[in-house]
Amino acid sequence: MKTRWGRLMAAGLALGLGTAGAALPGRAAETTLRVAMTAGDIPDVTGQPDQGFEGYRFVGYSIYDALLKWDLTKSDVEASLKPGLATKWYVDPADTKRWIFELRPDVKFHDGCPFNADTVVWNVQRLTDNTVPQFVAKQFAAMRTRTVNIDRAEKIDDLKVAIVMKEPDSLFYIQMSFWMMVSKCQFEKAGGDNAKYALMPSGTGPYKFDKFVPRERLELVKNADYWDKPRIPKHDRLVLIPMPEATTRAAALLAGQVDFIEAPSPDTVPRLKQAGMNVLTNAYPHNWAYQPNFVDGPFKDKRVRQAANYALNRADMKEMLGGFMIEGFATVPPNSAWYGNPKKYEYDTKKATALLKEAGCYPCEVTFAISTSGSGQMQPLPMNELVKAQLEEAGFKVKLEVMDWNALLDVTFKGREKFPQYHAVNVSRATQDPFSGIFRFAMKSQNAPAGGNWGWYYNAEIEDLIKKIYTTFDETERNKMIIKVHEIMNEDAAMIWVAHDVNPRALSPKLKGFVQAQSWFQDLTPIVVNDKTN
Amino acid sequence: MWLYVARRILYAVPIALGVTVFCFALVYLAPGNPLQLLLPPDASAEVVELIKKTYGFDKPIPVQYATWLGRALTGDLGVSIATNRPVIGEVLGALSNTIILSLSAVMLAFSLAFTLGVVAAYFNGRWVDRTVTGFSIVGVSVPNYWLGMVLIIVFAVNMNWLPATGMGTKGSESFSLFDWEQLKHAILPVVTMSMIPLGIIMRTTRSAVAEVLNHDFVQTLRAKGLGEGAVVRHAVRNALPSVLAVMGLQFGYLMGGSILVETIFTWPGTGFLLNKAILTRDIPVLQGTILVLALIFVATNLVVDLVQTAVDPRIKRA
Numbered sequence: 001m002k003t004r005w006g007r008l009m010a011a012g013l014a015l016g017l018g019t020a021g022a023a024l025p026g027r028a029a030e031t032t033l034r035v036a037m038t039a040g041d042i043p044d045v046t047g048q049p050d051q052g053f054e055g056y057r058f059v060g061y062s063i064y065d066a067l068l069k070w071d072l073t074k075s076d077v078e079a080s081l082k083p084g085l086a087t088k089w090y091v092d093p094a095d096t097k098r099w100i101f102e103l104r105p106d107v108k109f110h111d112g113c114p115f116n117a118d119t120v121v122w123n124v125q126r127l128t129d130n131t132v133p134q135f136v137a138k139q140f141a142a143m144r145t146r147t148v149n150i151d152r153a154e155k156i157d158d159l160k161v162a163i164v165m166k167e168p169d170s171l172f173y174i175q176m177s178f179w180m181m182v183s184k185c186q187f188e189k190a191g192g193d194n195a196k197y198a199l200m201p202s203g204t205g206p207y208k209f210d211k212f213v214p215r216e217r218l219e220l221v222k223n224a225d226y227w228d229k230p231r232i233p234k235h236d237r238l239v240l241i242p243m244p245e246a247t248t249r250a251a252a253l254l255a256g257q258v259d260f261i262e263a264p265s266p267d268t269v270p271r272l273k274q275a276g277m278n279v280l281t282n283a284y285p286h287n288w289a290y291q292p293n294f295v296d297g298p299f300k301d302k303r304v305r306q307a308a309n310y311a312l313n314r315a316d317m318k319e320m321l322g323g324f325m326i327e328g329f330a331t332v333p334p335n336s337a338w339y340g341n342p343k344k345y346e347y348d349t350k351k352a353t354a355l356l357k358e359a360g361c362y363p364c365e366v367t368f369a370i371s372t373s374g375s376g377q378m379q380p381l382p383m384n385e386l387v388k389a390q391l392e393e394a395g396f397k398v399k400l401e402v403m404d405w406n407a408l409l410d411v412t413f414k415g416r417e418k419f420p421q422y423h424a425v426n427v428s429r430a431t432q433d434p435f436s437g438i439f440r441f442a443m444k445s446q447n448a449p450a451g452g453n454w455g456w457y458y459n460a461e462i463e464d465l466i467k468k469i470y471t472t473f474d475e476t477e478r479n480k481m482i483i484k485v486h487e488i489m490n491e492d493a494a495m496i497w498v499a500h501d502v503n504p505r506a507l508s509p510k511l512k513g514f515v516q517a518q519s520w521f522q523d524l525t526p527i528v529v530n531d532k533t534n
Numbered sequence: 535m536w537l538y539v540a541r542r543i544l545y546a547v548p549i550a551l552g553v554t555v556f557c558f559a560l561v562y563l564a565p566g567n568p569l570q571l572l573l574p575p576d577a578s579a580e581v582v583e584l585i586k587k588t589y590g591f592d593k594p595i596p597v598q599y600a601t602w603l604g605r606a607l608t609g610d611l612g613v614s615i616a617t618n619r620p621v622i623g624e625v626l627g628a629l630s631n632t633i634i635l636s637l638s639a640v641m642l643a644f645s646l647a648f649t650l651g652v653v654a655a656y657f658n659g660r661w662v663d664r665t666v667t668g669f670s671i672v673g674v675s676v677p678n679y680w681l682g683m684v685l686i687i688v689f690a691v692n693m694n695w696l697p698a699t700g701m702g703t704k705g706s707e708s709f710s711l712f713d714w715e716q717l718k719h720a721i722l723p724v725v726t727m728s729m730i731p732l733g734i735i736m737r738t739t740r741s742a743v744a745e746v747l748n749h750d751f752v753q754t755l756r757a758k759g760l761g762e763g764a765v766v767r768h769a770v771r772n773a774l775p776s777v778l779a780v781m782g783l784q785f786g787y788l789m790g791g792s793i794l795v796e797t798i799f800t801w802p803g804t805g806f807l808l809n810k811a812i813l814t815r816d817i818p819v820l821q822g823t824i825l826v827l828a829l830i831f832v833a834t835n836l837v838v839d840l841v842q843t844a845v846d847p848r849i850k851r852a
Contacts, residue, residue, distance in 0.1 A: 040810035041616060050616065130584070137588045138618060144581045195618060213705035214619065214627060215802040215810075241700065243800050244809070247683060248699055252800075255690040255698040406815045449579075 030236035031529040033511070034258040036243040042218045045201045045209065046194055047182040048127070048139040052375045053430060053520040054262070056178070058240050061521055062220055063110075064180035064203030067101050067120070068173060072517035075282055078335050079519035081177055085115060085204065089173050091473050096168040097151075101176070103159040107227045110209070111202040113185035117155040122184045124153035124163065133192050134184070146175040170473050174433045206231050206525050207238055217241050233525040234513060250506070253277060259508040259529065266322035266379070269504065276509045281502035282516045283326055283335050285431040288378055290368060290424035290496040291441060293416045293455040297423040298361045305493035307355035307364075309345035311394035317386055317499060321379065324504055328497040330490050331438055332431045335518060338438065340483035342490035345497070352394035366391075366423040367399040369412075374405030376428035378501055384426060387498060415448025416455050424496060425454055430520055434482050439466055442489055457494050542839055546832045553828040554606075558599050558821060589615060589818075602821065611822035616814050621822035624807060629826060631706050632796070632803030636788035638711065638720065639727035644781050647732045651739025651777075652770060658744050666736065673733025679794040682726040686798070689722060696721055699800040706802055723799040727792065731784035738780045742773035775842045782838030786831040 037058055039051040045063060049055030061069070069084035085104050092098035107115040126134040127143045128150050140147075149169050154162045165172060186202035201209045204227065207220035218240040222233040241258060243249045249261040250268035254275055264272055269279055290308075292299035299305050314327035326333055330342040356362045370384045371377055381402070388398040401422065403411070411419050412427050431437025440452035442462050447453045465481050465488075472478045489495070507514060513526040586592040590601065590612075602612065611621035647670075654666035690698035701709055702716045711717050746752065746769040755765050789804070796805035804823050811819040 040806075040813060044617070046618075137584060141581050141585045198618070213707055213802075214617070214624065215806065216701060216705045241800070243699060244813075245797050245800070248686070248798055248800055251683075251686045251691050251698040252700075255686075255694060257690075257697055257699060405813065 031531065032237040032239055033235045033260065033524060033527055033529050034239045034241065035524070036241050036249040036252055036258040036261040038244060038246075038249070038262045039242045040244040041215055041242050042212060042240065044139075044198075045212070045218065046139070046198050047123075047136070047180045047201075048143055048178075049180070050138075050142065054375075057521045058524075059218065060180050061205065062207040062238065062524070063201055063205045063209060064182065065205050066177050066179050066181065067103075068177040070177060070517070070519055070521050072519055072521060072523035073515060075515050075517060077518065078283075078285065078337065079517045079521070081174065084177070085181055086176070089176070091170075092162065096471070096473065097165040099163045099165065099172055100156070101161045101163070103161065104227065105159055107204050108225070109183035109186065109202045109204050110223060111183055111186045111189070113183055113202075115181065115204055116158050117161045118158075119181060119184050120161045121153045121155050123179065123181050124150065126182065127179075134187060136194050143178070146178055168471050170470055170478055171433065171435060174435075206233055210237070215242065231523070231525045233527075235527060235529045238524060253506055253508065256508075259511055260514075260524075260527075261506050264504055264506045266324055266504075269322060269324075269506075272506045278507045278509065278511075279504055280507065280514070280516045281324060281504045282518050283333050283500065284503055284518050284520060285333065285336065285437060286376060286501040286503070286520075287331055287333075287429045287431050287437070287495075287497070288325075288328060288376070288383070288426075288499040288501060289331070289429075290426050290498070291412075291454045292424045292457075292494075292496065293420070293422060294457050295416055295455070296420040298359070298364050298366055299423050299455070301359045301361065302493060303355045303359040304361055304364060305496065306345065307352040307359070307394060308391060308396065308496045309493050310348045310355065311352035311391050311396065312345070312387065312496070312498060313347040313390050314498060315347070316390070317383065320382060320386060321499075324502050325378070325499040326502060328499045330497060331441070331486060331495060333500040336431065337479060338434060338482045338486050340487045342487050345493070349394045356395045362395045363397045364395060365397045365399070367401055367421060368424045368426055369401050369403065369408055369419070369422040370426045371403060371405045371408040374408065374428070376430070376501065377405070377426075378428070378499065380426065383498070412452075412454055413449060415453075417448070427454075428501070432520060434469070434485075438482065438486055438489070439469075442466070442485065442494065457489075457492070459488060459492060459494075462488055538843065539840060542836055546836050550829055550832050553832070554603060554825055555599070557824040557828065558595075558602070562595055589613075606822075606825060611825070612818040614816055614819045616810070616816045616819070621818045624819055625804065625822045625826050627706065628802060628804045628807040628823070629830075631701065631709070631801060632789055632792055632805060634709065634711065634720065635723055635727055635792060635796070635801060635803060636785055638724045639788055640731055640781060640785045642724060643728040643731035643735055643784070646728075647735035648739050648777065651736045652743050652766065654736070654740040655743035655747060655769075656766060658747070663740070666740065670733040670736040670740070673729045673736065675733075676729055678726050678729060679798055681729055682723070682795055682798040685722045685726060698722070701802065723795055723801050726795050726799075727788055731781070731788065734784060735777065735780055739773065739777050742776045743769050746772040771845075775845050778841055778845065779838050782834050782841075786834040789830050789834075790827045 035058065037054055039054050043049040043051040043055030043059040045059055049060040065085050067084050067086035068081045070079045071082045072079055085107060086101040087104050088102040090100055092100055103117060109115060122134060125132045126136060127140050128147050129135060149165050149167055151164045151166045154164060156162055181204060183202035186200060187197050190197035190200060206223050206226045208223050210219040210221045212218040220238045222236050224232060226232045243252060246263060246265040247268060250264050250272060252258045253261045273279055292305055294300050318325050318327060329344045330339065332338050356364050371380055373380065384400055388400055391398050408427060411422065412425050429437065440446045442457055443453060443466055444458055444463060447456045462485050465485050469478055469481045510530045512528045512530065516522065590598060609622055611625065614621055614624055650666045654663040657663050686698045689696045697719050700719060702719045704716060709716055711720060752765060752769065755768060792803060792805035793809050796803045797809050804827060807819060808823050811823060
């Protein structure tokens with residue numbers, strides 16, 4: 001005991017007297033890309049990642065592949081889907097409930113097992129059938145909105161699979177881009193135990209699992225045998241470090257401890273630029289808006305919703321955020337294929353006031369449920385304060401009910417019926433696909449708590465259009481109808497639109513080759529790490 | 535003595551039990567829902583029920599508490615909702631990292647504060663005393679998250695002497711304070727965490743030693759011709775129990791109150807774990823961490839009491 005205390009005392013004194021040291025030693029023989037994520041922990045490595053789309057971005061799409069993948073090679077257009085582990089996909093002409101996927105030949109998992117139709121069927125069962133041994137409840141729950149329409153998966157031959165729907169679903173193929181294909185062999189080697197599999201995960205992706213220290217770091221190494229040759233990583237090792245505090249991430253980059261950071265806060269950007277870091281931004285499918293309550297309170301009147309949209313000076317908001325946003329006038333950003341020509345609610349306080357007076361709600365008292373932080377929430381407190389000031393200038397009287405992210409999710413999840421005191425909720429959304437980005441806020445079947453339509457918005461024309469969309473397999477025709485839905489929602493002022501994030505990232509000058517795609521996902525494989533530049 | 539020890543341990547049991555009930559209730563009274571971490575916003579009632587059942591949230595709260603406590607007594611704190619890893623492993627892994635920080639911070643604080651406090655007491659009222667007292671006020675008053683940021687900016691970013699975050703490339707699995715590469719990662723968080731205990735221990739030492747030095751018996755010792763060094767040793771011995779008590783409490787506070795420092799430095803200890811568990815409503819991890827920290831706090835108090843008694847047997851009689 002005495003000796004231990006003595007040692008600890010010595011350590012304490014050594015710390016007190018501790019002086020300079022050099023930066024972390026690099027691995028001489030290999031190049032390493034070190035990424036500071038905003039996540040508080042390392043995302044799940046066993047297939048479907050958690051931690052939102054950050055989990056997909058850094059872990060899911062690094063270790064695994066899906067049947068379809070996002071084309072992340074361009075920065076000037078919104079990312080679209082392209083062949084992944086499936087080379088072709090189409091609806092069975094004889095039965096529109098059957099989606100056929102033709103699989104890529106000669107693909108092997110990191111453990112050496114072949115990828116084939118059996119693996120796909122096994123993976124589909126893993127997240128849809130709670131009677132099979134490979135079933136994982138947590139991932140089943142997380143994927144349920146994407147899998148709810150699946151009846152079963154059928155092997156046609158070794159390289160062809162049919163996924164049979166309960167109802168025709170023209171948009172189903174998009175869901176397969178979120179479905180990580182796990183190695184059946186490796187899972188069985190782990191004795192069918194998901195916790196054991198987490199220590200030896202195996203996919204077909206560009207990186208192989210190497211090691212992980214809980215809460216601290218996940219280390220992946222280059223898969224030199226990756227089937228997608230142009231995407232074989234240009235660095236040897238990828239280290240993913242959870243670092244939830246924005247200032248800490250910036251400090252770690254400045255101190256040379258990491259090379260790539262997510263979401264630096266706007267106030268650290270000038271310092272990062274001054275130090276030679278590359279700060280990159282780009283449009284992506286994101287929507288920072290309020291979902292109004294269409295049943296209780298003033299927003300059930302379309303004029304009041306429109307007034308709120310006219311009252312917002314989005315240019316001021318952009319200035320406050322140091323330019324890190326795109327002004328939001330609609331659900332999807334202007335670069336989206338589904339944008340169309342929506343009504344643009346340009347800043348006009350007089351018009352807003354007139355609409356409020358016409359609606360007989362002046363001053364118009366409203367209460368918003370907002371959060372202090374959260375996935376995609378940008379800078380929620382100052383942004384909400386500015387929105388409040390701008391709305392009050394036009395004749396609103398706004399009360400902000402501030403809660404933590406989880407509490408706001410609870411309000412959003414349960415819907416307006418449970419929380420009629422709120423006239424709108426401020427939850428950011430991804431608009432990656434038409435259902436997640438648009439439909440779920442408009443469909444009656446999605447009225448919360450059954451789905452994402454928090455305020456119970458309803459428009460009969462939209463209901464009809466969405467039904468047609470799901471049975472229209474011609475993409476051009478379908479897109480026309482999706483655009484129509486988007487435009488009707490705007491005319492109805494189905495949301496109070498404020499901003500689309502541009503998702504800033506900061507990169508050390510020693511990194512070359514990164515292309516920031518217009519997507520929630522990014523491809524790290526082309527990044528070249530030049531350690532001599534440091 | 536053994537009877538006293540047994541009595542103190544028995545006192546600690548209901549306190550620990552009370553803490554578990556309080557923490558359990560507190561977690562459930564907070565808004566939000568732990569299942570939201572696992573569920574998509576559009577999850578159906580069927581999925582919600584399945585997940586509730588999987589994680590045992592379908593049972594009444596008193597039953598959940600009893601089950602949890604029963605398992606906890608056997609060392610099973612359940613499974614993390616977020617990571618699916620056993621909570622006991624998560625907490626113990628993080629705990630060892632926090633002990634490294636807290637113990638080092640208290641040792642550093644104690645070694646400096648005790649020396650300076652004795653010097654200040656000896657030179658009571660003179661400039662040395664005023665300087666040390668002023669420094670202790672700064673130590674107590676400065677918010678540690680602010681100090682941490684300043685240290686990072688100065689020593690990590692501007693001077694590039696020390697790392698800003700983490701525990702080093704080897705990670706916590708092989709962490710050693712005697713490995714210079716890893717020690718460097720601990721320096722800034724330890725210095726940050728030591729500042730408040732430094733101020734408090736310094737003030738306590740100064741006032742305790744000064745009070746003893748004013749006693750009549752000290753004058754008697756001096757009158758008998760005892761050297762100043764021996765006089766101070768006598769004073770220090772008499773002041774030690776109260777300083778030890780404060781040191782023990784500070785260790786307890788640091789163990790439970792390191793959330794901000796560990797988050798700023800991305801130090802994977804219990805503070806970082808708690809922060810993550812609070813944000814994600816990972817109730818099993820939250821409960822397990824609070825339980826372990828509360829037990830450590832109770833145990834620390836127990837040890838301090840026993841050490842105090844060993845140093846000064848009058849306490850037992852009191």
